[in-house]
Amino acid sequence: MEKNIIIAGFGGQGVLLCGKILAKIFMLNNKKVTWYPCYGSEMRGGAVNCEIVVSDEEVTSVHKKQTDILLTLNEISFKKLSPNVKKDGIIIANSSMIKNTSLNKAIRLIKAPISDMALSLGNIKTTNIIALGVLSKLFDNIDFSGISNIIKDLFPKEKSMLANLNIEAFMLGCKFKPEAI
Amino acid sequence: MTLDLIKGNIAIAQAAFDAGCNSYFAYPITPQSEIGEYLGAIMPKANRVYVCAESEIASINMCIGSAATGGTPMTSSSSCAISLMQEGLSYACAQELPIVVASVMRAGPGLGNIYPSQADYNQAVKGGGNGDYNIIVLAPGNVQECIDYTHRAFYLAKKYRNPVFILSDGLIGQMMEPAEFTKYPYEDIDNSDWILSGAKGREPRIIRSLSETGEMHHERVKKLFQKYKTIEENEVLYKEYFTDDADIIVVSFGSLSRNVKGAVKKCREQGIKVGAFRPVTLYPFPSKKLYELSKTAKKFIVAEMNMGQMINDVKVAVKGADVDFIGRSAGDWLDIDEIVDCVKESAGGIYANI
DSSP states (O other): OOEEEEEEEEBTSOHHHHHHHHHHHHHHTTOEEEEEEOOSSOOBTSEEEEEEEEESSOOOOSSOSSEEEEEESSHHHHHHHGGGEEEEEEEEEETTTOOOOOOSSOOEEEEEOHHHHHHHHTOGGGHHHHHHHHHHTTOTTOOOTTHHHHHHHHSOGGGHHHHHHHHHHHHHHHHOOOOOO | OOOEEEEHHHHHHHHHHHTTOOEEEEOOOTTSHHHHHHHHHHTGGGTOEEEEOSSHHHHHHHHHHHHHTTOOEEEEEOHHHHHTTHHHHHHHHHTTOOOEEEEEEEEOSTTOEEEEOOTTHHHHHTOSSSSSOOOEEEOOSSHHHHHHHHHHHHHHHHHHTSOEEEEEEHHHHHOEEEEOOOOOOSOOOOOTTTSOSOOTTSOOOOOOSOOSSHHHHHHHHHHHHHHHHHHHHHOOOEEEESOTTOSEEEEOOTTHHHHHHHHHHHHHHTTOOEEEEEESEEESOOHHHHHHHHTTOSEEEEEESSSSSHHHHHHHHHTTOOEEEEEOSSSSOOOHHHHHHHHHHHHTTTOTTO
């Protein structure tokens, strides 16, 4: 079974990197996976997203009309992409930035104050990694333990403090308990 | 096997480097700019040539210069800018020069759009340059194939002394997928008997496309076409998926073949005997194999992200068998369900109960 995950937000919030790390985790779990960014005139401050498709067999369509899981970090992308989520799909919304979470159908919606959590860590740039932590809880059969090494590889040695901060950010996201629905 | 998450464009760039590409000439254009960006970082460090040319016309002609003097050149570009290279490609074919061109398709005609498309099938396979010539065209369908067929492109270019296209598109170019940078698997090909390497101690050589008489020119083209015949006999590549017992065969190339595979799976679950056929070499086209399949299949559907280009080659190959078409020029890739619906519609004439 193929499942697709769209991660969306402002350019600069790190959604493409967040998606790449998730794709890498799937790869390390011996899954077949693709990562496909929206590309073009997107830029810092504009709306950006990437789509990850994961499967046990070779991925067919890498860009699907309907979405299984949507992670949105800002209101524009929530508005634009939530209508495409399947009725048995899941939406994670960054409630620090998305005030209007009205949906036209009943979809499981997890509201997490991801930007506020990042500020509590002292660095707003950790938003994407905290989001990944929240998202990771949706995948019971996926082992996320490889994430520390993936994050460490992203930073040069002299910036290992930032790597540690991001690992901490991931753990913080994992600890997030959504309200019972 | 050590897999890494690799972007299609980077796969082509690193595979070209591993295949011994020692000179890269190009001008940036979306959606293939990462190829130049990546090679710009690694080529100079390895003492190889990297030139960001002033135009695509310049870059293809720089490739001609490099190939004529024994280099292993590559250029890469997209759609409207590949158009600018057509004169150079015709010359390179006439002069029998090994040049690899990575063409990462975007939407056309004209400046079109930066989003993926497959509308340059004719541009690559039929060409827009003058004269009788053929270019070998390899169309990868995933990131691993971007690596494998880039290796193959360099090998075939040298083996046949002919330009070779890697026909990718914005979708494969921009996507990432687990793949492995394997070692270049082909043998080295000796070019010392024809390159312009300095005539000290030997007769001078001339590489040009001009023939002095009509007769001489006819002989030159005849020789080219003997070469093309050898290529057609030996270098055809294709992939089949459930074609053995298929009543309907969906033919597609490159990245769209992934969606076609998905559609075939779905149709099979519903009891429709469908298969998928994918030409990997668009020239030489797998006409013989398609003709063979036309003896058992009742119908062909050609699916392309263009308004119908490869369909003409399929029609010629299957010699009068039924051929339907589904496609559009750009925008969202044909969805699995759209292809399934098209198959069902075609199947209506074959199965009474659908």
